Amino acid sequence: xxxxxxxxxxxxxxxxxxxxxxxxxxxxxxxxxxxxxxxxxxxxxxxxxxxxxxxxxxxxxxxxxxxxxxxxxxxxxxxxxxxxxxxxxxxxxxxxxxxxxxxxxxxxxxxxxxxxxxxxxxxxxxxxxxxxxxxxxxxxxxxxxxxxxxxxxxxxxxxxxxxxxxxxxxxxxxxxxxxxxxxxxxxxxxxxxxxxxxxxxxxxxxxxxxxxxxxxxxxxxxxxxxxxxxxxxxxxxxxxxxxxxxxxxxxxxxxxxxxxxxxxxxxxxxxxxxxxxxxxxxxxxxxxxxxxxxxxxxxxxxxxxxxxxxxxxxxxxxxxxxxxxxxxxxxxxxxxxxxxxxxxxxxxxxxxxxx
Amino acid sequence: xxxxxxxxxxxxxxxxxxxxxxxxxxxxxxxxxxxxxxxxxxxxxxxxxxxxxxxxxxxxxxxxxxxxxxxxxxxxxxxxxxxxxxxxxxxxxxxxxxxxxxxxxxxxxxxxxxxxxxxxxxxxxxxxxxxxxxxx
Numbered sequence: 147x148x149x150x151x152x153x154x155x156x157x158x159x160x161x162x163x164x165x166x167x168x169x170x171x172x173x174x175x176x177x178x179x180x181x182x183x184x185x186x187x188x189x190x191x192x193x194x195x196x197x198x199x200x201x202x203x204x205x206x207x208x209x210x211x212x213x214x215x216x217x218x219x220x221x222x223x224x225x226x227x228x229x230x231x232x233x234x235x236x237x238x239x240x241x242x243x244x245x246x247x248x249x250x251x252x253x254x255x256x257x258x259x260x261x262x263x264x265x266x267x268x269x270x271x272x273x274x275x276x277x278x279x280x281x282x283x284x285x286x287x288x289x290x291x292x293x294x295x296x297x298x299x300x301x302x303x304x305x306x307x308x309x310x311x312x313x314x315x316x317x318x319x320x321x322x323x324x325x326x327x328x329x330x331x332x333x334x335x336x337x338x339x340x341x342x343x344x345x346x347x348x349x350x351x352x353x354x355x356x357x358x359x360x361x362x363x364x365x366x367x368x369x370x371x372x373x374x375x376x377x378x379x380x381x382x383x384x385x386x387x388x389x390x391x392x393x394x395x396x397x398x399x400x401x402x403x404x405x406x407x408x409x410x411x412x413x414x415x416x417x418x419x420x421x422x423x424x425x426x427x428x429x430x431x432x433x434x435x436x437x438x439x440x441x442x443x444x445x446x447x448x449x450x451x452x453x454x455x456x457x458x459x460x461x462x463x464x465x466x467x468x469x470x471x472x473x474x475x476x477x478x479x480x481x482x483x484x485x486x487x488x489x490x491x492x493x494x495x496x497x498x499x500x501x
Numbered sequence: 502x503x504x505x506x507x508x509x510x511x512x513x514x515x516x517x518x519x520x521x522x523x524x525x526x527x528x529x530x531x532x533x534x535x536x537x538x539x540x541x542x543x544x545x546x547x548x549x550x551x552x553x554x555x556x557x558x559x560x561x562x563x564x565x566x567x568x569x570x571x572x573x574x575x576x577x578x579x580x581x582x583x584x585x586x587x588x589x590x591x592x593x594x595x596x597x598x599x600x601x602x603x604x605x606x607x608x609x610x611x612x613x614x615x616x617x618x619x620x621x622x623x624x625x626x627x628x629x630x631x632x633x634x635x636x637x
Binding site: 171174175178179181182183185186187188189190191192194195196198199202203204206207208209210211212214215224225226227228231235241242253255256259260261262263264266267270272273274275279280281282283 | 567570600
């Protein structure tokens, strides 16, 4: 259920994204459909109804395109002609019906669909679209990096052929550990805005340097040089030194502290009971933690003790199996556990071999 | 022989009709703009430099939309006629014909497009339930 829900969320998010890319075309379609409906006789629309109808119209156009290109490809062509369109239209309008739909050998030029459409054209008024539509989608002209030949440069090594695009400016990828003011002088073609952004980081750098001696300023310099954008990022700012910022200490009231003690004691006692069938080591360890925690509990919460056991894994499996099964199945489980033991030992052996 | 000649003539007429129709399309400006149709056709893999074919698709889509609109209009008028009231209300009703989701979904159903509209949205799962089944 949860997986289905998450996949539905992803699908809906994707659909929203698709709608976002297509918003301009959908808006134009909505206007066109509204004009058509107005000519039919409607005075107004419900928003959702208009949206639905424009969506259906767009999908209809897409379907015509798909069907026509299918028939064109079937005939071994990439460009569609009028007969492909007629065939596509026949496919889509078969459910509605048109004159001559049931004929097997009719020629496409005399198709009933064309007659219907020409009749519609002759009878209906010609309504132009209300606005002038620019040709879309507008493609952004991408500036490609010129090749070595185009730039008039020679590649640094013989290995690189000159028709490949040239390397970017070395200043964009090398870090120069000098002061920030020198950087602003070296790059005079940068706009004033960038220079202004560079200056506050230098003041920050001086501030941190004056605060305390630490290793961090070196990293800050490199950050300055590579780009001003990095220091705007709050996650890349130098972390606070201990004691720099005052943090208030939370003190529990006396009553709560006592309750805490009782709760923690009872928790540890119950844990001990459930751990009873475990090995002696763990038991002793558990005792130690309880004793330790009893002393510590007055001030802090008891620490969580995690014990990692590397040995005696096989015994645990057998014991765990014995808790839950009857005597009848014990023999089966013992066999399984023996196999498991064998497997584990084999694996251990393999590991030791690798090591 | 005669039969073949007749069929050839018929085909010739049909082709003439088709070419005439396509020629007339250059004068006719469909309501759906050419750029929009070209965008959606390009999206679905339709490649054609001829403007007349784009116009043909635009006109076909316009006819489709107008057919649906006419059906929805008929549903709307039928619903208004069903609600018979005083003379005053009748005059008021004739003025505003609004396309609603109900009429549209009925009209689209005949074209094979199933649009189901939510009748209402509840703000919590127990809204509208009987008081006996509610946990209070």
